[in-house]
Amino acid sequence: MSKAKNTTEILKRLRACFSNVELVDQPIDGYIVPYQDHHQSEYLAPCDKRIEYVCGFTGSAGLAIVLKSKAAFWTDGRYHLQASSQLDKNWTVMKDGLPGVPKPEDWLPKALKGGNGKVGIDPFLFSKKQYEKFDKALTSEGHELVAIAKNLIDVVWKDQPPRPANKIIPLKFNYTGMKWEDKIKLIRSDLKKEKAKALVVTALDEIAWLFNLRGSDIDYNPVFFSYAVVGLTFVNLFLRDEQRSKEVRDHLNASSGIDVTLLPYSTEEFVKSLEGLKGPEKIWASLKESQGTHMLIDNAVTKDSPIQLPKAIKNQAEITGMRNAHIRDAVALCEYLLWLENEVPKGSVDEISGATYLDTLRSKQDDFVSLSFPTISSVGPNGAIIHYFPTEATKRSLTTEEIYLVDSGGQYLDGTTDVTRTVHFGDPTPFQKECYTRVLKGHINLACVVFPNRTKGHQLDVLARQALWKVGLDYLHGTGHGVGSFLNVHEGPQSVSSRATDDAPMEEGMIISDEPGYYEDGSFGIRIESLLVTVKASTENRYKNVQYLTFEPITLVPLMKKMIDVKLLTSDEIEWVNAYHSQCRDIIGKELEKQNKKDVLEWLNRETTPISV
């Protein structure tokens, strides 16, 4: 972990802005810096890492508040240690979740001395919901939240990196299965139902999906910086000049009668466009859209974006693409597991060199674009740290003594993958085998469930935990998330988590991850993760004429038989493992033959022989 960053000078310059009349209409007493860009992105481009700039913290969640004579930083349990080591004396680290630690919205009104305090924010970095939380907390104590037009971090950030503007590519119809013009028509029919004139879209994956375009402005997410406003009679897409290639313009120059107006990507242009829409007619902007957006809308429809559902419900072309991407991805992972089997006993592999080799294998597969998230490669106790990524300081060697957990995935032109396998190259202990087997039982129980159409994923979460709970074990994360189609590896609106009860109902074509785990602090971590696609189930009955659904695995990578305590499995579970392995052998085997990887094929055949009591 890096040494603390000296923030004295930065804070001095930021505080000087508080009373600079060229920046603020009236002097402010504080400024809030969230971990956020204009698009609610999960990963941030370097130019948007304002938290890192202002306080030195490099993790991916947090909130900084700078007052005239205090500065405080909140982050969750994953990052308490990291924050303490990365922040200097100018900062108080607020360990969110620990008893007695106030929430920022509770701390702030009290920390402002006297009454009538004014706290500045960049309204484009706060969702309407987040804004209202702070606004309510401040006004109820006689203070005020003030939207500042210029981002004050950007003002003081001398060497702020430029915003990436990488090449944008149109995605072919055989991958998308739906023309962008038809997607626009779909949105327009939704607009009509809501009697709204236009939809404001700022989530980058929604824009990429809508226009069948992909980029690489943000690591791991194949998206590009943009805004879009889809009206009943117009479509505005905001892009940097350098990204409006001939290819992009040709793609958007449809003969369908839908004209896309390309406008420059800048807050000013976006604001101007929204101001042009002002009037009594309704504008659709979900509550997740920024306060900046909502400040410009008089009469908003605040329902969730109508793009979420059609993006989550994959069409046939997308499902075929996802399946194909997973076949090639499985080849890379099988190759890696065989390589480890040979190399680990030699003592020549560590967490970083292993991950690097896996990334290389993946990159050699057809239509590979990038990783879908940084590879989690963790040995022994590092595997028990749920959001662990290996660094030079923490990396461990792979040995025949410890469990190895690898969670990785790729972006391919035809799909996105996310897979976790847990292996041991020596002799796992009986307890480790029991844990692995109970995690597997949960994985199978969720994968096999048959449920009525529109059941919510959170209702199914317990199925993956039941076998662990039986003996007092559990995992402190959700069981599953949605996955985009050559898009973000984490997407909504569905999920499988008891903590998220506002998830969208499951429908045919949705994809979720199935990833129960068990983490023994200081010792080992186990997780088994495959992606599942939701399909129609053919049930003997159909009560009240309801369609039933079930899942099919699209990740086809063998489980480690050595880790399974077969005695703990029911006969149905044994049958499931053997059927799954036979599917791996058939489908991945065929691809291995095609790619002429005979040693991997031999390994696959060995790893997928049936188990029995």
Next chain:
Amino acid sequence: MSKAKNTTEILKRLRACFSNVELVDQPIDGYIVPYQDHHQSEYLAPCDKRIEYVCGFTGSAGLAIVLKSKAAFWTDGRYHLQASSQLDKNWTVMKDGLPGVPKPEDWLPKALKGGNGKVGIDPFLFSKKQYEKFDKALTSEGHELVAIAKNLIDVVWKDQPPRPANKIIPLKFNYTGMKWEDKIKLIRSDLKKEKAKALVVTALDEIAWLFNLRGSDIDYNPVFFSYAVVGLTFVNLFLRDEQRSKEVRDHLNASSGIDVTLLPYSTEEFVKSLEGLKGPEKIWASLKESQGTHMLIDNAVTKDSPIQLPKAIKNQAEITGMRNAHIRDAVALCEYLLWLENEVPKGSVDEISGATYLDTLRSKQDDFVSLSFPTISSVGPNGAIIHYFPTEATKRSLTTEEIYLVDSGGQYLDGTTDVTRTVHFGDPTPFQKECYTRVLKGHINLACVVFPNRTKGHQLDVLARQALWKVGLDYLHGTGHGVGSFLNVHEGPQSVSSRATDDAPMEEGMIISDEPGYYEDGSFGIRIESLLVTVKASTENRYKNVQYLTFEPITLVPLMKKMIDVKLLTSDEIEWVNAYHSQCRDIIGKELEKQNKKDVLEWLNRETTPISV
């Protein structure tokens, strides 16, 4: 089903009130009548059945709106047919839940002609939440919701029955396990934590629990009409004169230094008391309390009542009492099932005579007070109507050809019971056996689950459905509800239902029902219901030092082995059935011996022999 009631005269008199200046400050354009009393009771006393008076509907859910020239009545799917047959031409029946049927709050603003409509309500019959829903809907369309001091139905109801004022009895310490004075101290410590001066309580079961008193003013619920205000320095209890017996006064005349001031039970007295509390200090009144109450409070703490949790978490005395009540209750039900076995083939029993006989058997058990709800006794297709109660017009005979479902329970001084068994006195079809067995698998799966302390019941709901879903079957009701200790048979704040995700986390000592079912329209109904008490589980591990919980059945009545398709059960499930039956044999057998019921004991021994594949 009865013929429609002629409501012409009643509506005429009600509408005359709309402009009667002695009743309303300004003329109103409509009046809303909810199915509600001042106490949010599940069952209503006859004097509170204002819906039945105004429109003739006798079901237990609905909302009536009377405008100057229209009257409309909303009720849910259970009651659509009943409402259509019971309401006359003056009324439009709004079949809530059917496509295109507006919600009352959406219909009302449009039904008011022109702008500036005024709609009256009795604010003591609307929770704050319900009030706000209508208020928002009306004001957003330029209308107004007006609280009327006098209930206008009471004004026009000429032969309104008197409010029951039955004897109130103090409950002994061996049943309650906690003195009322200690309960008051508990509430006062909660008040201090919230910095509140007093708690307003109007839920009748909460008042009965708090003062260790029971009554019989409402059928099935052993409660009495009252309000209570518990202050840091005073306790006000509002009771009718005739209910303030010497026994009650002695009970409340504690030597503990806590004085209870007895005041007359009337809206006026209650209002006066709340007005006396006005000021800057906080008063605790949950959002479930009426708008009438909230209108009198300036500064409210709106958290859920602090009585809910200690009432739901049974202490050792209450659990012992519940177990004992269930033992005697099981004797009555076993006796009934044996009697049916003998009588049904003779063709001499129908749904009503059967229920009457069961009620008689129950009433002969020690410490019996009343039924805990009207006995559901249903044959064949009647069993598929989930809220069916037999009437002369609908009753069927019990035969050896059809399934019989009996859902019943009693109030005893030491506890409350609620049990459903489904039986067949001839040969069930293979499909009926499959359904029964899948319902049983769900029942067992929930009964056996081990889960971390403070898991929410709604997370467990799927466990009871999984085996039915597998073959496309389901039941359209929740899986479980809380049960009071010689109190209401339905109580919160915990429950097991995927539709109620705001349920309180499960804790040791809570009681829930476990009642999955399957209902084949027009043919048969199956439900298996036992009550379970939440107990500590001793798990091999304790991840993150969390205590695990599980359930123990307190209902001990044999399942019908003839209905079980043993091939569908796992070996663990077979073991569970045999262990459960052996518990029934041991515990109920002992009580049967004590009560010298030899024929029933013989039946019990026969019914509880082990099953095997």
